[in-house]
Amino acid sequence: MRKLPPVFAGLGESAVLDWMTGVAPPPAAVTGEVAAQLERMIAALRADAAAPGATFTATGRPTVVSGHRDYTRQERIWSRKFDFEVGVGRFGAITDEARAAFPALGAAVEWDTADDTHRTCWEGLSAEERGREIMRTSSGPGISRHHWGTDLDLWNTSAVHYADGGSLANEYSWLTRHAAAFGFIQPFTARSAAVAHAYTEERWHWSYRPVAEPMLEWVDAHRSTVDTRLRTLWGNSARYAFLRAHWAEFVFHVER
Numbered sequence: 001m002r003k004l005p006p007v008f009a010g011l012g013e014s015a016v017l018d019w020m021t022g023v024a025p026p027p028a029a030v031t032g033e034v035a036a037q038l039e040r041m042i043a044a045l046r047a048d049a050a051a052p053g054a055t056f057t058a059t060g061r062p063t064v065v066s067g068h069r070d071y072t073r074q075e076r077i078w079s080r081k082f083d084f085e086v087g088v089g090r091f092g093a094i095t096d097e098a099r100a101a102f103p104a105l106g107a108a109v110e111w112d113t114a115d116d117t118h119r120t121c122w123e124g125l126s127a128e129e130r131g132r133e134i135m136r137t138s139s140g141p142g143i144s145r146h147h148w149g150t151d152l153d154l155w156n157t158s159a160v161h162y163a164d165g166g167s168l169a170n171e172y173s174w175l176t177r178h179a180a181a182f183g184f185i186q187p188f189t190a191r192s193a194a195v196a197h198a199y200t201e202e203r204w205h206w207s208y209r210p211v212a213e214p215m216l217e218w219v220d221a222h223r224s225t226v227d228t229r230l231r232t233l234w235g236n237s238a239r240y241a242f243l244r245a246h247w248a249e250f251v252f253h254v255e256r
């Protein structure tokens with residue numbers, strides 16, 4: 001492992017584990033550095049958007065729709081989906097495996113907790129299969145990069161806006177060319193998604209590499225310690241069967 005950046009200095013193993021798993025907030029130095037770099041990047045984007053002929057639409061929108069998320073918040077998101085709570089409505093993407101097992105799902109793209117047919121199919125899934133469905137478009141408590149304070153969802157989290165011709169396609173193109181100069185990378189791409197147990201492409205999710213990469217290296221160097229901490233947080237609950245089996249794949253199947 002390379003030398004850790006100053007934000008890790010003075011943090012013991014337990015403190016980094018708390019930070020990484022969302023049990024404790026990120027160090028203030030991380031939050032401050034990420035916010036400052038994001039502000040510089042968005043100022044540059046706005047400057048380019050003001051150029052003649054530019055067609056950017058995001059300049060008036062709130063920039064960050066989701067930033068830091070703690071363990072409790074992510075656990076709530078997970079459990080509401082796992083329990084198919086009516087208030088959740090549509091979520092996730094139905095996997096090919098689920099569709100093959102339950103033809104009654106028809107052509108539906110997303111799970112819908114208000115749909116009785118979907119509910120019957122969901123109840124037919126094992127705990128591990130439910131975890132697989134949730135992880136298609138979501139993350140789990142303890143392993144979300146949103147715990148780190150380095151990762152942000154920009155503008156809108158619907159893929160259609162970022163596709164070619166979409167309302168944020170020009171912003172996305174700008175980010176692919178300029179974000180790295182401010183330290184930001186897109187961790188979940190079509191390429192990183194092309195293996196089993198990886199997040200699907202997320203063009204709205206950007207990560208501050210100067211801290212996120214050392215965090216990944218730290219997790220890699222402390223895999224069994226992290227695994228023990230996660231198992232403690234999750235307990236023996238069946239609802240975390242899929243995460244117990246596959247958490248490390250989701251953490252490491254990313255762009256770096």
Ligand SMILES: [Zn+2]
Pocket residue numbers: 066146151152153205
């Ligand atoms: Zn995100």
